[in-house]
Amino acid sequence: xxxxxxxxxxxxxxxxxxxxxxxxxxxxxxxxxxxxxxxxxxxxxxxxxxxxxxxxxxxxxxxxxxxxxxxxxxxxxxxxxxxxxxxxxxxxxxxxxxxxxxxxxxxxxxxxxxxxxxxxxxxxxxxx
Amino acid sequence: xxxxxxxxxxxxxxxxxxxxxxxxxxxxxxxxxxxxxxxxxxxxxxxxxxxxxxxxxxxxxxxxxxxxxxxxxxxxxxxxxxxxxxxxxxxxxxxxxxxxxxxxxxxxxxxxxxxxxxxxxxxxxxxx
DNA sequence: CTCAACGCTCACATCGATGTGAAGGTCAAG
DNA sequence: CTTGACCTTCACATCGATGTGAGCGTTGAG
Numbered sequence: 001x002x003x004x005x006x007x008x009x010x011x012x013x014x015x016x017x018x019x020x021x022x023x024x025x026x027x028x029x030x031x032x033x034x035x036x037x038x039x040x041x042x043x044x045x046x047x048x049x050x051x052x053x054x055x056x057x058x059x060x061x062x063x064x065x066x067x068x069x070x071x072x073x074x075x076x077x078x079x080x081x082x083x084x085x086x087x088x089x090x091x092x093x094x095x096x097x098x099x100x101x102x103x104x105x106x107x108x109x110x111x112x113x114x115x116x117x118x119x120x121x122x123x124x125x126x127x128x
Numbered sequence: 129x130x131x132x133x134x135x136x137x138x139x140x141x142x143x144x145x146x147x148x149x150x151x152x153x154x155x156x157x158x159x160x161x162x163x164x165x166x167x168x169x170x171x172x173x174x175x176x177x178x179x180x181x182x183x184x185x186x187x188x189x190x191x192x193x194x195x196x197x198x199x200x201x202x203x204x205x206x207x208x209x210x211x212x213x214x215x216x217x218x219x220x221x222x223x224x225x226x227x228x229x230x231x232x233x234x235x236x237x238x239x240x241x242x243x244x245x246x247x248x249x250x251x252x253x254x255x256x
Numbered sequence: 257c258t259c260a261a262c263g264c265t266c267a268c269a270t271c272g273a274t275g276t277g278a279a280g281g282t283c284a285a286g
Numbered sequence: 287c288t289t290g291a292c293c294t295t296c297a298c299a300t301c302g303a304t305g306t307g308a309g310c311g312t313t314g315a316g
Contacts, residue, residue, distance in 0.1 A: 004292065014293090015275065033282060035293055051229045056184030058272070068240035069233065080244050088241055095234040099227055101179050105197065106223040112196035113216055116208050132262065142263090143305065161312060163263055186302070 003028075006038045010046040017046065023059040025049050025066065045070075055098070061091060131156075134166045138174040145174065151187040153177050153194065173198075183226075189219060 007014045020026050021036075026045060028036040048069060052062045064087055135142045148154050149164075154173060156164040176197060180190045192215055 002293075013274075016273080018295095019273075031293095033293080035282085048233075052233065053273080054184055055226055055230055056182055065233070065237065069236050085241065085244065088237055092234055092237045092241065095230055095237070098183055099230050099234065102183055102223055102227050102230070105176075105180065105193070106220055106227065108197050109193065109216055109220045109223070113213065113220065116213065130263075141304075144303080146265095147303075159263095161263080163312085181303080 001038050001040075003036050003038070006042060006046065009043055010050065012046055012050055020046070020049055020059070024063050025059060041070075064088070065091060129166050131164050131166070134170060134174065137171055138178065140174055140178055148174070148177055148187070152191050153187060169198075192216070193219065 001009075003014050003017055006012075007017060010017075012020075017026070017036075021028065026038075026042060026049070028038045028042065031037050045066070048066070049062055052065065053059070057065070064084070068088065129137075131142050131145055134140075135145060138145075140148075145154070145164075149156065154166075154170060154177070156166045156170065159165050173194070176194070177190060180193065181187070185193070192212070196216065
């Protein structure tokens with residue numbers, strides 16, 4: 001498919017799709033006329049990128065993460081440098097921290113909403 | 129305490145502390161000489177802000193979140209507008225999505241590392 | 257008294273993610 | 287053959303989060 005369709009199906013602007021490419025996150029092939037050609041898998045990858053991006057990860061990191069995020073692991077140990085492993089472990093830890101932090105905050109909001117809604121409910125009963 | 133100490137204790141630059149204030153996230157008092165004066169609780173609040181910020185939330189949202197993130201809920205239902213509640217619920221849902229997404233990705237990395245490390249371990253045994 | 261270390265404001269710079277638009281190529285339908 | 291809807295590249299603009307530094311006030315120690 002071409003860039004327009006991919007943009008529509010992923011909700012990511014053409015501009016950004018080209019940007020992701022420029023950042024080395026995706027590498028579409030080119031038709032003879034120079035148009036970018038994307039395959040079906042690109043839809044998921046772009047969603048992935050989008051998600052990681054607005055989770056606050058920079059493209060630099062995403063680039064390192066992507067290769068190990070597609071299900072059938074096509075890259076084996078021989079191709080993975082020790083530095084890569086360290087980076088991954090590091091990034092994994094950061095993700096865990098992030099998750100814990102967000103969970104704590106979400107739960108705090110839940111608490112708050114729980115209290116607030118209970119109170120306004122009680123008031124409703126009184127005034128009715 | 130003054131801005132320098134707070135910066136040092138939170139790892140957030142003076143510049144950013146002033147920026148947070150400008151965005152309405154913290155409101156230090158002022159000494160007679162015009163210096164900002166922070167209290168002990170500000171340390172935690174700033175950490176909170178920092179965390180939410182690099183989890184990708186914009187200051188605009190953080191501003192709405194903060195009031196319901198301090199433990200003793202000092203603000204009750206009467207002061208909470210229905211719009212606020214809707215915003216909070218919305219933001220809570222977004223946080224949940226984010227958490228799920230990050231968790232999936234972290235687990236994928238864990239998987240990958242598991243595979244990779246197992247393989248290189250096996251190779252180690254063979255070559256040794 | 258003076259100097260270093262801090263504070264203040266203000267403004268301009270940078271960086272990454274995005275938008276927007278110009279100038280032009282490709283192609284299918286009328 | 288033209289027109290409209292795509293595509294291309296390139297460049298400049300914007301936005302939020304940050305850095306940097308100028309110019310100036312405050313304060314405490316030597």
